[in-house]
Amino acid sequence: MFNQLLTKAFLHPESTYDQRWVLFSILSGVVMVAAVLRVRSKSNIPVINKYSGDFFLKKAHTEYLNNAKALIAEGNKKFDGPFRVLTTLGSRVILPPRFTDWAKNCKDLDHPKLVADEYFARYPGFDGSGMVVDPGRMMINITKTKLSQSSQCNIFNERISGILEKEWTNTQGNWRTVDWALDAQRYVGLMSAPIFAGPELANDPQWHELTVTYTINLFNGVRALRAWPPLLRPIVHWILPECSTCRAQVKLARNKLKPVLEKRAHEKKEELAAGRNPTIYEDAITWSEDLAAGRPVDHAAMQLAFAISAMHTTTELLRQALLDICAHPYLIQPLREEAEAAVAKHGWTTAGLSQMQLLDSVVKETQRLKPGSLVNLERKALEDIVMPNGTILPKGTNIAMDTSVMWDPTVYLDPETYDGYRFYNNRHGGGPRARDAQLVSTSSDFIAFGLGKPVCPGRFFAANEIKVALANILMRYDVRLPDGAKPRVLHYGFEMLSDPSAKVEVKRRITVK
Numbered sequence: 001m002f003n004q005l006l007t008k009a010f011l012h013p014e015s016t017y018d019q020r021w022v023l024f025s026i027l028s029g030v031v032m033v034a035a036v037l038r039v040r041s042k043s044n045i046p047v048i049n050k051y052s053g054d055f056f057l058k059k060a061h062t063e064y065l066n067n068a069k070a071l072i073a074e075g076n077k078k079f080d081g082p083f084r085v086l087t088t089l090g091s092r093v094i095l096p097p098r099f100t101d102w103a104k105n106c107k108d109l110d111h112p113k114l115v116a117d118e119y120f121a122r123y124p125g126f127d128g129s130g131m132v133v134d135p136g137r138m139m140i141n142i143t144k145t146k147l148s149q150s151s152q153c154n155i156f157n158e159r160i161s162g163i164l165e166k167e168w169t170n171t172q173g174n175w176r177t178v179d180w181a182l183d184a185q186r187y188v189g190l191m192s193a194p195i196f197a198g199p200e201l202a203n204d205p206q207w208h209e210l211t212v213t214y215t216i217n218l219f220n221g222v223r224a225l226r227a228w229p230p231l232l233r234p235i236v237h238w239i240l241p242e243c244s245t246c247r248a249q250v251k252l253a254r255n256k257l258k259p260v261l262e263k264r265a266h267e268k269k270e271e272l273a274a275g276r277n278p279t280i281y282e283d284a285i286t287w288s289e290d291l292a293a294g295r296p297v298d299h300a301a302m303q304l305a306f307a308i309s310a311m312h313t314t315t316e317l318l319r320q321a322l323l324d325i326c327a328h329p330y331l332i333q334p335l336r337e338e339a340e341a342a343v344a345k346h347g348w349t350t351a352g353l354s355q356m357q358l359l360d361s362v363v364k365e366t367q368r369l370k371p372g373s374l375v376n377l378e379r380k381a382l383e384d385i386v387m388p389n390g391t392i393l394p395k396g397t398n399i400a401m402d403t404s405v406m407w408d409p410t411v412y413l414d415p416e417t418y419d420g421y422r423f424y425n426n427r428h429g430g431g432p433r434a435r436d437a438q439l440v441s442t443s444s445d446f447i448a449f450g451l452g453k454p455v456c457p458g459r460f461f462a463a464n465e466i467k468v469a470l471a472n473i474l475m476r477y478d479v480r481l482p483d484g485a486k487p488r489v490l491h492y493g494f495e496m497l498s499d500p501s502a503k504v505e506v507k508r509r510i511t512v513k
């Protein structure tokens with residue numbers, strides 16, 4: 001009967017939008033209660049934010065959004081094992097850090113399956129996520145094999161130096177305030193654009209806007225869709241404005257890419273006809289075509305996959321790293337000298353960047369204290385799994401690892417204190433910590449880039465991009481925080497966000513090499 005009502009409401013031409021919403025609300029209420037009851041009876045893993053009378057999880061969600069860090073700490077203290085947090089993106093079983101190595105090696109815990117299911121990778125508009133988890137792994141393969149080339153460091157340098165000269169000033173003068181939170185986001189987009197989308201779109205403002213806003217829109221879409229019971233999602237996504245925005249962005253991506261693909265195909269035909277070698281483009285469009293070897297490629301989904309993987313994550317780390325440097329000004333001169341020496345010897349290459357070891361340490365220390373999320377290694381149980389302590393993770397359970405190991409005093413000395421030299425000293429200390437002291441190193445004590453099979457393949461690219469941007473800034477400008485400014489890290493659920501209103505003051509240096 002519900003089905004009939006639903007179909008009628010949608011297909012009847014006289015049904016108004018409001019009527020449909022009323023019907024949906026009633027139906028969803030019923031299904032939501034059923035879903036809540038199901039979650040509660042599904043397993044015996046204790047829930048940390050369960051409150052009596054909180055039938056619609058309002059308090060649970062408020063606590064999650066405002067106090068996730070405290071909830072995790074409480075869960076670790078209260079239960080000697082996994083516990084469940086009810087989040088606005090569904091329920092997550094949080095595993096304490098001592099299970100990290102076990103989770104890394106457990107074959108029945110799967111990352112792509114979680115992304116596909118929980119982030120709606122199969123829905124139209126969410127095509128970017130769909131491409132990341134595509135079993136063909138084309139996007140992952142391109143990231144692994146084509147990104148992080150030495151020549152790309154030079155592209156980063158040309159882009160960022162040009163932008164800074166134009167936007168932050170190329171002449172000496174007084175200190176000026178720049179909107180760093182906004183600039184960092186734009187600069188990451190502009191630095192990556194030639195490598196992902198090629199020269200035709202690299203300076204297109206609409207393309208740029210699309211790639212930097214798609215991730216946020218996608219998450220808004222996920223959040224909006226999550227608020228609806230699973231049974232209704234395949235229908236309701238067509239009318240949710242947040243999902244419509246994602247579909248519109250995918251359409252825009254297709255429209256923007258179409259003339260580029262046509263132009264390149266035409267160009268190639270003409271060059272071959274004239275007996276010349278076709279122009280070789282070094283970007284993700286070409287690499288996708290090469291890898292596909294004649295099979296069709298969804299270029300829009302591919303570009304949006306890069307956007308969701310690379311933009312927000314890299315921006316967040318770059319943003320916070322400069323704020324941390326400004327908050328610890330004693331680092332500026334040694335960082336500058338290190339960068340100048342490395343560039344003088346090796347130019348803007350991977351060899352040059354590998355010489356910037358203090359910078360590497362500084363960025364890693366930022367990431368230790370502010371990883372993107374309080375939890376990581378998100379996985380779905382493909383089967384019923386028995387954990388080493390005997391806890392059963394029923395098939396379909398979504399788990400994530402608590403990242404608090406990164407500020408555990410038994411692992412990191414004086415863990416709450418920012419120490420820009422921490423990983424530099426580890427690297428040169430010769431002890432067991434030297435092995436995982438680099439920004440791109442991962443271990444069970446440092447899981448900001450994940451761990452195991454789905455460990456982030458883009459971390460080398462991100463590290464290069466961030467180091468080129470910071471080295472350029474420090475070589476060209478004096479930087480400081482505005483008087484009295486203390487940018488805060490914002491917590492929103494599991495997310496840890498760099499202060500979105502942060503400003504920095506910059507002044508052009510006398511000597512720029």
Ligand code: HEM
Pocket residue numbers: 111112132139140143147306309310311313314317372376377378447448449450451452453454455456457458459461462
């Ligand atoms: C500071 C920047 C970045 C951070 C913090 C970051 C973080 C992560 C994390 C935590 C994961 C999940 C790993 C796991 O669950 O074990 C991941 C996966 C992934 N990242 Fe990154 N990432 C960053 C930049 C990038 C960039 C620039 C790219 C591509 C250009 C990229 C591409 C990917 C891909 C394709 C995956 C999925 C891998 C798979 O499923 O096998 N990431 N990243």
